[in-house]
Amino acid sequence: MESAIPRHLTCPRSRERRIDDDFVPPFPAWVARADASVTDVVMGYFGVQSKGLDALAKAHVALQHIVGGFSLTEGPGRHDLAHYVDEAGYDNLIAIAYWDKPQSFARWQALPAIDEWWSDEARLGDGLGYFREILSPDTERFETLFSTADRKEGVGALMAGTSAEIQEHGYWGSMRDRLPIAQTDPVEPSGMLGVCGLAPGPRRRTRISGHRNLAVIRSGQEWTETEGKERDRYLGQMEPILHAGMDFLRDEGRSIGCYASRYMRHIDASGQWLEKSFGLSYWHSLADMERWSESHPTHLAIFGTFMGIVQELNFQLKLRLYHEVTVLDSGQQDFEYVNCHPETGLMRGV
Template identity: 50%
Template sequence: MESAIPPHLQVSRSRHRRVPDDYKPPYPSFVARHRPAVGSVVMAYFGIQHSPDAPKGLPAALTSLEAVFASANGPRHWDRAAYVDEARYNNTVSVAYWDDRAVFDAWFPAARAAWTGTEAAGLGKFIEVLCPSVNDYETLFSSLGRPEGVAVIADGMSGEVLEHAYWGGMRDRIPLSQTNEMAPVGVPSVVREGRRLRVKPHDNICLIRSGQDWSDTDSAERKMYLEDVEPVLREGMEFLRDEGLAIGCFANRYMTVLDGDGRPTEKSYGMSWWKSLAALERWAESHPTHVRIFGAAMKYLSTLGPAAKLRLYHEVTVTRAADQFFEYLDCHPGTGMLKAVTVEA
């Protein structure tokens, strides 16, 4: 059985894992593997929001973003999802991934100017970017064969890994955790540039993207997921969206993945910004909303066993302030990391 941390990123530990070396997880899981030459990746969220009545300019804005993605040095992979936020605004978010920071840096200035540098009546726009080193994040997949998110640009997948199926496994899979607590340092601030608002967060902000894919399920399993699990998951996602700030969750989006024609698929994911990995861990381990999610998922998986076709994955990232970028144009004040700061009129 492999470690989730690849050999070239393993160092002498000053901080120990939460399980002993002879621990054996009760079911298989896998992680994405980048080739050793990859030193960092980029996760860039390009969002657009509007009130329930969609402005006429929305399709053109999304088409123009696709053209920017297709330009020189554009992302190796991108996907799109939609959700309704706490202010009842519709949001469409296109998430782009690179495995070369220099390529992204060459592409980004023009892309930023084209997105948050261009106003559109009735539309808010935002860009949220993390550029973690490969030491700063982890992935986990319940099955092989269909990578999602940053794993799409990885070289491949691991064999079965050790560090999962216990509280603390998420932290133990991040290479930096071998020697670093990854505690938050500093206080978020905001800078106004005309109508654009730049949020400068603190060191070691945490991002999680955690997804579900039920497209392979048969009718009975799909019914079980949609009736027994998804409502409990949605309740937890809406709690984080509406009340998460009190427990360290700056923003949460429970999104439905869209296909190439903009239609909803049988895939969803929650993505949220947290003050720290520790805050995310506390919610996952002990908060009633996640305890209910965990309980519903375990009942589902124990009922179906190896026959379950539901696919689960996540990616969790902890980054320094220098590797973050958050910018908002004409967005409502509850959008993303704007919730972490006070914006003067």
């Protein structure tokens, strides 16, 4: 067993872990290992928003255009596609792309084929909404976790290696213990979200400025390989409770520090559903996220139901679980919304 924090990012702690050195987790887990030469990554969420079946078909074409751009020079090393219906009833098609070199992302974004399409005034009047949410953390500011060692999702899929079984998981507060920066930094928030330029509204481009130590979590599950009792338990018991928790964060999350939340289903290139989903949520702070996970009835119901199923199946699961948690400095965030309804994404937070 080893620490979740890689050796090259380990330093003397001034902030203690929540566990003793001899702690043994109740089940195994792994983290992705990046080469020491990787110092920063880019996580890009590229969205197309529509309402109604006719507009959704048009949105799929726009999404295909965005994904086509990923094949250009300096494109991402990994991307996923997902769909989400938001609280206002709009369809949101999203391409999530990852780069392990910010310089490559910057050169890709500056390509005329990418920049001119995004900047074109046609984006304001073609009946669709568009958004880009770009996160650029250094490797001290994000952590990953996987329930299996043979497949990685999200930013972890870019990483060359996988750890041995790690110690810092299976207890409240473990995600903070896995963050390299949290060895010495309380990662407390400062500042607030702000609007740069035009206020949210139709036919407008709105940019939202972030604040120091804004926290983001992408947490997912795949049930493709499940069968029998496990599949029945997941789809009949676990998923409805998970969905209810995600709906709470979407509809009422601002009362507990969650700016915005999306519960998304993976799709393939033709728009067909995959048996994979994930929640993505933006938080005022890591501490707010921790309080929800440790004490709120909606998350306790998720955790309690999952542990009950795990114990019933004697810890033998084919369900795959993962997450990535990021705590961003103020200069590592770029949120831009074009012709989107004003409750979209981080615009909810202002």
